Amino acid sequence: MNESVIQVQNFRKVYGDFVAVHGISFEVQRGEIFGLLGPNGAGKTSTLESLEGLRHPDGGSLRILGMDPARQSTSLWRHIGVQLQTSALPNTMTVLEAMQFFCAYHRVPVRRDLLERLGLADKLNDQYASLSAGQQRRLSLALAIAHNPQVLFLDEPTAGLDVPSRIVLHEVMRELQSAGTTIVLATHDMAEAEKMADRVAILLKGRIAACGTPKEITAAGKGLTRISVRTENNLLARNGVVFPGVRQRVLEDEYVIYYSADPGSSVAAIIRHIDASHDTLIDLRVERPSLEERFLEITQTYA
């Protein structure tokens, strides 16, 4: 049964004369990975920090695990984990000291296992200032999940991370999700959101421009499916046959790329044509429109 752990209703945030968030509403279910997407200044961090109890909303209501973050932040912080976009530790604090320090305040045993899991086992006595940006991000993630939070907020978690670290982060997120942790992920990385998030909300100029599963959002667009074809004799490149559903044809290296509104019919017709021309198919790739393409489409609509 779905259980809503985060409820945002008509949330509004204002800085002076500037309205950063215009009365947005959404809910996040237990165990869900929910992506908050949007360009800089869209209101992601304002929303996240208000949910975390670091900022006070100027309108609407916010509830996390039944608590009001603005009024019950101290109780809330025992149950949530937060990796801030710009967080820091004292420069001279070592990795192990940081873990001991935060575990002491959360009253949980020191989690050396997390430091090992996130590749920091050989950095235990290194001071924070001497860590690379990626190592600092991994440490902040380890500290955010050390007390097994029910809800985890990740603000641009992969910024500054190398590929192996991203893979580990995604594995950790999946493990947390399996254990029932709800994750709110704010990111610029559309591929990451598409891969990790169960649902996403696209924020533009402080408003939700789209909300749903990545598939629902991409399907709602007018994006065309990309069909890349390579044949032995490259006959498709030489003749300009028109296939059903194809809106655009592009030549790229030895590939002919078709953009189709009806990929099923287009692919079937292309294969039939290759057979009929006595050519041989070497490679065929079908790529549906990505969340990134849909995001750009929505952004242009709102511009």
Next chain:
Amino acid sequence: MNAFAHHLAYDFRTGLRDKSQMLMNYLFPLAFFAMMGLLMTQVNPTFKETIIPAMMVNAYMAGGLLGLPNPLVVSREAGVFRSFRINGVPSLSILTIPVLGISLHMVLVSAVITAGSALFFGAAFPLNWGWFVLIGLVAIVSICGIGALLGVVASNSRATVLLAQIIYIPSMILGGLMLPTSMLPPALGRVALLLPATHIINAFRGLALGLPPSFSTTGSLLVLATGAILSYALAAYLFQWDNNARRTHSPFLALLVLAPYLAAMLLSA
């Protein structure tokens, strides 16, 4: 070990590990002590009578006024307090633990100065050790309180240095560290009453060293205690977790900490 003890132990280690804190807690006050001990005791032999409290007060000002505020400002600017906040570190710990950490360093420095003054420069030990220790602790608490308040209200590191120097430099000249306040022109003597150092030295002279005080020692202790209470209360009231948050109270409220010192100055007129 509980969270508070962990935090304090970490903060104490930082006082030794961080180069600027090490400089302000130990290197500068002890080097200044060595220099003053070598020079001033030759130039002015009566300096031996007050070298211990004078160098202790200098050490407290170096650690508490010049050293303590900047890490508070830098931590706030860098987002360290935000990280602490969402992990349940209370603001009271953020304010009190650095003060306790510095206090421990100051106690160690005081011991070195007291022993070193007698061993190397022929200074006399205090006549009343009870008062000596008590006034030392009151001095540390009152100076660190002002340091914590500066760290809370200063908008950036440059402002911190400027504000700290506004207290430190006059204290060195007028506070009775180098020459008794009674030797100052009357107007300057009254201005000196605005400085914690003046009251600390006066209390040390009258209650711990057996020297004639320049004015009421009870009054000095009262001013220092009231000033300390006010400074911590104001620091807690004006505390901000991060630079991005809009200030809800004017930082100029911090000037209220001067009230007991102003009262002392007005009453002396």
